[in-house]
Amino acid sequence: MEIHEALYTTRMMRRLRPDPVPLDVQARILDAAVRAPNGGNTQRWHFVAVDDPELIHEFGELFRQGRALEYEKFRTGQGPMAVPGPGADPAAHVETMRRIKGSGDYLADHFDEVPLLLFVFAIDDLGGANIYPAIWSVLLAARAEGVGGVMTMVLNNFRDRVNELLGVPVVEGWKMSAMLTLGYPRGRWGVAANRRPVHEVSSRNHWDAPFGVEVPQPLWSPRDQTPPALAAVG
Template identity: 80%
Template sequence: MNIHEALYTTRMMRRLRPDPIPLESQARILDAAVRAPNGGNTQRWHFVAVDDPALIRKFAQLFRKARDVEYHKFANGSGPMAAPAPGADPAAHADTMRRMKVSGDYLADHFEELPLLIFVFAIDDLGGANIYPAIWSLLLAAHAEGVGGVMTMVLRNVEDRVDELLGVPVAQGWKMSAMLALGYPRGTWGVAANRRPVQEVSSRNSWDGPFGVDVPQPLWPPQREAIPALSAAG
């Protein structure tokens, strides 16, 4: 798999098989994650891998409870992504949220079957500047191993209980950034088709300045007919 294939086809996978992930694969996935760039190479991160079925069952109960909290906030219009982004189509946003909830329902209903959870912790992370590159590297490396996954922050609604179950030394400043559910996907990899094109979400030299190039379709995989279509705009 070349880098463009990895970048274009890695996506969040919530429908995962229960097959265990070999320790060798887990090691390669996390070894790639810790190579990610981070401020001053201070490596202020910690990853907790959970594959104990009894512990996963406890997190399943917590996940469903935390998800109820999240969707209660969403229903009240106070949750993240409750409103569409400025300029986005409200109907398309509502459809995206509906599809995300359906796949999230599957994850919640089958949480006990997950073979591997990875909890990601950081300290003094400046809004995620150090940890999110590592998380993305982790997901890319997982894809290279044939493993899918999804990043979720839902359990931050009950993070005190998460800290307790994992024995996190919170007094030192460690805070959960996210949880990753990993497993071999039931679905297939593919280029995300529901993205607004580059020229609609990018500008040049000022907020309202035209980007200058139209990208009418994904530029990977390369298609001969796509080259003439990539033209100067404006």
């Protein structure tokens, strides 16, 4: 797969088929992940792949409880999901959250069918600087294999129980960074169209100074489409 296709079409996939992800596919995904950049090449990461149906069921129960907590915060105007991004249309944000909740509800209701969970742990991670490149590499490598997924922080609400179920050696400093649900998606891949364009979220040399070019449409498109021309501004 060409790199730009992976970059433009890797998105959160919550509707997954129950088909197992073969071990060789899992190995290729994680082999790509451990090539990710990390500070000092310290490689302070550990990945726990979970495909035991009983464990997946346990985590599904926690996932549903965690989502209920997060959406209660949202309902009362608390938490990061409640506030739209800078410059975003509040009505559009509400609609986006409605769609996300719908697909998230599907994942919660069908969690026992998810074929693979991937828990990512790190030590002294400096706010995620050393682990998030590896997580993104997981998602990109999975996309190249036709595997979709979503990264979630919901189980941080039950960190101690997760550690107990997985036997995490917390005394050594290991801390869960995220969990990913992985599997072959029921939906189709596509370029995310609901993004504010580059020139609205970028500046040059000074905050709010023009970036210098307008990007009204995605600069990569499927092979049967012609990417748009750029227009210099400012």
